[in-house]
Amino acid sequence: MVKIWDLKTAVRDGYLVFKSSNPRIHVPYEPCLGIIGLAPDPYPTFPLSSSSEDEDDAIDIKYLTPGSTISLPVKRRGALLTIADAHATRSPAEACGTSVEMAAKVRIRVTVEKNTKPFPFTFISVPAITITPAANEPVETKFSEETHYSFCGLDHTLREATDVALSGLVHRVSDERGLSRREAYMLFGAVGRLRRLDDPEDDEEGFCEVESVLPFGVFV
Template identity: 30%
Template sequence: MGLIESTCKTIHVGCRQKHLRWSKNERPVLTISSGDVVTFDTVDSSNGQIGKESDSSVINSFKTELADPAFGPVFIRDAEPGDALKIEILALETADWGWTAIMPGFGLLADEFPDPALKVWRLEPGSSCAQFKEGVHVPLRPFLGIMGVAPGLDGDFSTIPPTDAGGNIDCRDLTVGSTLYLPVQVPGALFSCGDGHAAQGHGEVCGTAIETPMKATLRLTVCKDHPWVTSPHFQTAPRAYPKSVVADKGRYAAMGIDADLLEAAKKAARNLIRWLVATKGLSRSEAYMLASVAGDIQVVEAVDINYAVTMGLPLNIFV
């Protein structure tokens, strides 16, 4: 697809303008000027393999190599290595549905959850929450899991793991009003995005969030001579509490302690799942998925030989 020249205005990248690799040789679908606003229509992270009517049988034929498409890339004039690309997140609009799944062989506790599971969510327009099951409502906090620029290295790289150039960073703080800075590694930056999430906990422990198609509106600006930006940096907007927000009821957290940080994280997630099963009437698979979309994993102690990691949930999701 050829380059589309533009002046300073709102420009569009469609849902068919996608790729499954990070490469400085990926041909741009759009050329813009610094400060232009671009809208992106993205499909979900399954790349259309999972739909509104799907059940867990679809996971048996799921092709990982088709997952996590990125939409773009966009060439930004005057962007050069040593600069930073500033991405202002202006608007995010989810579809009216989403999905969360347990994929065999994937996730923090993959060895303990060998069977596939799928939850298809209904996302009501204008609603601040989505129902997980009767009595469990998860606050919606849309963001893009993938925002990245082309790497400076030669070769083709998967869109699944994050890198210093961004990509599949799955940072739930990058919602509307936040600003992301990425290190420009090639001329034009070659920015792409995708992987819409309606909600996710810190850690995304089962491997998926509430995955959903999304329309994103972003402003892309070149920040000249920012050599200190060598990995993704971001700034969040001041927190605003809408009238519909559910009252804070505190959090419940389980701790994992181990000399290995990954093992400590696994223990924390495992212990929270045990609590959910024991006290909230959830199956282990339900508890794992709920922890992934609404739970936060945090390192609370890192200096006394063993690591202490917690995984917690806000208690106001239980209504």
């Protein structure tokens, strides 16, 4: 199933329309980049492996938004900065394997910091307000997780517990809001969150516990 999002009014309104009626669902417009990075050292071999230990470019977090600052260690002469994979919004869970993808023109400012203490990791600094429409005024969004759908999955492995949490939430939202299973799954892929509730260091019980969360605020 392919979902085509209309991005024409997103900057003006601060949200994307997931469904216009029965029920009406708005998703917050939070543009971000999925890929930004520098060339690794040594250069990767082909075909590329998803298990590479040197993948600074595959950031894929929703906090790399307008106004944020990212610091990357330079490992090759020339650095070879790469930017790609823009999203109109992105769920940390990305349960569908994709988010709200979009084409984008990105304006950045690059500074080379020489003679500084080397660091091996990527750092990101995020501003308090990240959405700025054409009028240069911050958008007030109504999206809050003070009230939300939540479903806890408990099983022997992290993957199984995640499947239970996701499946349970999708079925509940589908039944209560009149969405198809696929629509509920795609909505979670856009704005839902997954988090582990149990202590990873505590294996005495032999169970993993994962919570899935979807805010009520998207239903307008």
